[in-house]
């Protein structure tokens with residue numbers, strides 16, 4: 001599995017380089033090229049062992065290293081002359097970075113760092129490609145000078161000989177074992193014992209250790225977390241794409257599969273004519289569209305902020321961090337659960353490997369964990385919301401993506417219910433702000449009663465999580481509303497296209513409203529009739545979007561190779577392809593399988609003999 005993946009990953013990396021040169025010659029931004037590369041990456045169903053090299057290793061060298069360090073290591077990494085990974089997580093710690101145990105002790109006598117993973121729990125564990133693919137890594141460790149901890153730092157570490165690929169002395173490296181999916185990624189472990197690297201292998205763009213051992217602190221310590229922010233943005237995009245792929249497969253299948261007449265005596269309709277099937281499939285299509293737009297916005301914000309950070313302007317980092325966290329969580333959760341719903345929407349055939357929904361699920365699901373476990377990121381956003389609520393109470397302005405919080409905080413009650421899009425969006429935002437207020441009260445009461453801030457976060461965790469989740473909904477729905485209703489491009493759209501977009505907006509807002517009805521009813525009075533009216537609108541908009549479902553998923557523009565699905569092929573020859581896939585199974589190569597003579601026949605014979613004996 002791993003060697004096939006490496007072969008394909010190398011083809012992908014070559015293609016990526018050529019796309020990069022085409023879209024962004026001489027530049028370092030791989031984003032436009034990655035758009036093309038997604039296609040190639042999707043063709044490696046067991047995962048890409050070079051992803052972390054491309055997404056994190058090269059980027060960290062560029063963004064965390066000095067210009068000289070980029071010349072020494074970064075350029076070679078960008079050229080794929082060396083292959084690296086980002087080795088941060090340890091067997092004992094992933095989330096709590098301040099608890100990492102790997103250490104780097106500065107030896108001013110030799111001007112070197114001595115790297116160690118002193119215990120089993122401090123072994124690096126998980127980095128993509130670390131097992132057997134990489135010959136370098138960025139090793140994240142606690143920096144010590146004269147045995148005094150200085151916080152986290154990153155070190156460029158060569159782990160294998162460039163010529164022979166043998167692990168270097170002092171390096172213990174290998175693959176961590178089989179996983180639920182992504183088995184080609186070659187996730188690895190790494191232990192280092194008294195492994196020395198020169199002083200200038202510590203990435204020193206933002207913090208430095210001088211030859212005499214003096215430590216120059218980074219002006220903003222969180223900048224060392226920046227490589228994670230980038231991948232969170234990538235997860236938002238990639239997981240929206242996984243959902244779009246699954247939605248395409250389920251939609252195409254749902255217009256081929258026929259089942260159960262809706263009227264007695266009528267022919268069996270396509271299953272997409274059943275209302276409950278529409279409710280399973282169409283909202284997932286819309287969610288994929290909504291998230292792709294939110295992820296594209298996030299990507300733009302990342303690009304702007306990264307440029308500023310490079311110039312040592314860190315002012316927009318907190319907002320980017322908050323948005324990257326919440327969109328990473330929303331897209332990874334909703335794609336994972338959405339793909340599973342879509343699998344169920346394909347009935348029994350959805351469970352066949354030939355449908356490819358299992359593999360798409362296995363690619364999407366770990367994003368709930370990697371790059372910041374989702375509950376932990378919810379708490380991170382919850383804490384940021386608490387800080388911002390204090391700002392609201394102090395009458396200060398909030399960052400643009402949280403401006404709605406100040407607006408809603410000024411409302412003494414929810415305005416007259418109209419059911420308009422603006423009203424639905426406001427209801428979601430109002431419930432969010434109500435949840436923030438309640439969470440703040442709980443959190444604050446705990447701090448007032450002498451609990452530490454960290455304990456107060458822990459014991460208010462459920463409320464913080466709820467507030468964070470609703471903030472994600474408010475941001476995503478608000479962004480979609482702006483793009484459909486207030487976009488400067490609106491007038492270039494045909495009226496028919498605009499209508500489809502508006503139907504998607506209608507469905508998204510009503511869907512989120514119903515998902516969070518309990519949360520909304522806590523803060524807003526709505527009558528049963530008003531809720532029933534929304535129920536009718538939901539049914540109506542599903543009916544309106546039904547004829548557009550195939551066209552919208554076609555517009556995602558996935559070709560058959562990427563979808564790799566007998567159920568989701570463009571020509572709709574589902575049954576022929578299922579049959580073809582079944583016939584390829586090794587057991588169908590012989591009419592009588594080997595296990596018949598070896599096991600089945602003796603088993604049945606023994607039973608028959610026993611039955612005969614008992615009759616005697």
Ligand SMILES: CCCCC/C=C\C/C=C\C/C=C\C/C=C\CCCC(=O)SCCNC(=O)CCNC(=O)[C@H](O)C(C)(C)COP(=O)(O)OP(=O)(O)OC[C@H]1O[C@@H](n2cnc3c(N)ncnc32)[C@H](O)[C@@H]1OP(=O)(O)O
Nearest residue numbers: 012051054094095097222225234235238321370371372380
């Ligand atoms: C061929 C090409 C392939 C291309 C493929 C294309 C697409 C691929 C797409 C997707 C990706 C696919 C493949 C990659 C697959 C897998 C890669 C996985 C790699 C990893 O899996 S790699 C390890 C990641 N491992 C983590 O993710 C650890 C999680 N743990 C943390 O992240 C933190 O540790 C946390 C959040 C727990 C808190 O830590 P803490 O306790 O130390 O800090 P605390 O909460 O006290 O915050 C103090 C102040 O820092 C601020 N703050 C915090 N974080 C910040 C940040 N990032 N930026 C800016 N500010 C930040 C706060 O807002 C606060 O701010 P303030 O002071 O103002 O309040």
Ligand SMILES: Cc1cc2nc3c(=O)[nH]c(=O)nc-3n(C[C@H](O)[C@H](O)[C@H](O)COP(=O)(O)OP(=O)(O)OC[C@H]3O[C@@H](n4cnc5c(N)ncnc54)[C@H](O)[C@@H]3O)c2cc1C
Nearest residue numbers: 086087088089093094095126127128366370371372373375
């Ligand atoms: C496929 C895959 C690829 C990966 N690739 C890399 C890589 O390339 N490089 C790398 O360095 N790492 C990588 N990782 C590791 C990944 O980043 C970590 O698994 C992730 O950060 C979560 O950390 P953890 O495993 O220690 O989980 P834990 O933190 O142990 O989480 C376990 C449970 O504890 C809860 N929990 C933990 N802390 C708190 C808290 N403060 N409050 C409330 N609940 C909490 C969590 O919510 C979760 O329910 C990868 C992981 C996977 C699955």
